[in-house]
Amino acid sequence: MSETTCPAEHVTEPVTGVTGPSLSPSRAADFLTCPLLYRFRVVDKLPEPPSAAAARGTLVHAVLERLFDQPAADRRPEVAVALLEPEWDRLVTEEPELAGLFGDEAERAGWLAQAREMLGRYFTLEDPTRLEPAHRELAVQAVLGSGLRLRGYIDRLDVSPSGDVRIVDYKTGTAPREDFEARALFQMRFYAVTLWRSEGTVPKVLQLMYLGNGEVMRYEPDAADLAATERKIEALWRAIERARSSGDWRHRPGKLCAWCPHQALCPAFGGTPPPLPAVPPATPPPAGASPGAGAASGDEIVLDSRDRDST
Numbered sequence: 001m002s003e004t005t006c007p008a009e010h011v012t013e014p015v016t017g018v019t020g021p022s023l024s025p026s027r028a029a030d031f032l033t034c035p036l037l038y039r040f041r042v043v044d045k046l047p048e049p050p051s052a053a054a055a056r057g058t059l060v061h062a063v064l065e066r067l068f069d070q071p072a073a074d075r076r077p078e079v080a081v082a083l084l085e086p087e088w089d090r091l092v093t094e095e096p097e098l099a100g101l102f103g104d105e106a107e108r109a110g111w112l113a114q115a116r117e118m119l120g121r122y123f124t125l126e127d128p129t130r131l132e133p134a135h136r137e138l139a140v141q142a143v144l145g146s147g148l149r150l151r152g153y154i155d156r157l158d159v160s161p162s163g164d165v166r167i168v169d170y171k172t173g174t175a176p177r178e179d180f181e182a183r184a185l186f187q188m189r190f191y192a193v194t195l196w197r198s199e200g201t202v203p204k205v206l207q208l209m210y211l212g213n214g215e216v217m218r219y220e221p222d223a224a225d226l227a228a229t230e231r232k233i234e235a236l237w238r239a240i241e242r243a244r245s246s247g248d249w250r251h252r253p254g255k256l257c258a259w260c261p262h263q264a265l266c267p268a269f270g271g272t273p274p275p276l277p278a279v280p281p282a283t284p285p286p287a288g289a290s291p292g293a294g295a296a297s298g299d300e301i302v303l304d305s306r307d308r309d310s311t
């Protein structure tokens, strides 16, 4: 795929105001990791305190998005670093509780130094002066045959002059490699299915850029891969609906428990989940959807800049 990219006219911008069952890759991955974690986040809608790791991820993503506002020749490491403070100020203005993340200025300085390191590592992985992304922070969605709507935000979408599409995702976490990688690849395939079903295009490359250790993972999907992922997503949604109907949201302890903000309520850590909230009425499936496609409304927490994997 060529490094130079051109705008993608064919990528659909999000439709707002839609209703019906929907799923984001973050929440799908939550259910795969631990059904009880999904329940805490989606059914109980329990608040979660901001974390320094998640905030650092949000900040680095914001800087990389802004970097491409600069003329190509100005996309240099020092320009990216200069964007850190103003982007952080903007994030704190939008979400004032972020300001309380650090005990003192030294702690904040150390955290900021880590963000600087990640940006420096980014420049060792690719040369942004040779790129012209078609989209950044692109909202995508597609409705599957069952009526389930897939939604999410893609960090960056590159389109080559020949029309090849590359989905790019930046990762800033430090979770155990084997758990994190499976989750990250599933997320990328989820995005690929969403683009495929909305635009009819199989992305040429899915590219994960690990800014924590400087690794890049590239994967070339084909239609068979994406069809298998789609079946997995549909099966996952049926499992979510079964858990919702039965109230059986099992906890599944694993390495990612270390990052779970709800340990105190989890039986695996001696806690007791709160009573389940009243079940909302089922959403009728959209016209033309297959039987059994209805699901409770309000399930979705869309992956956005404050809903990143911090692991």
Ligand code: SF4
Binding pocket: 034, 036, 037, 251, 252, 253, 254, 256, 257, 260, 261, 262, 263, 266, 267, 268, 269
């Ligand atoms: S602590 Fe672990 S097992 Fe418990 S809810 Fe969180 S992720 Fe699931």
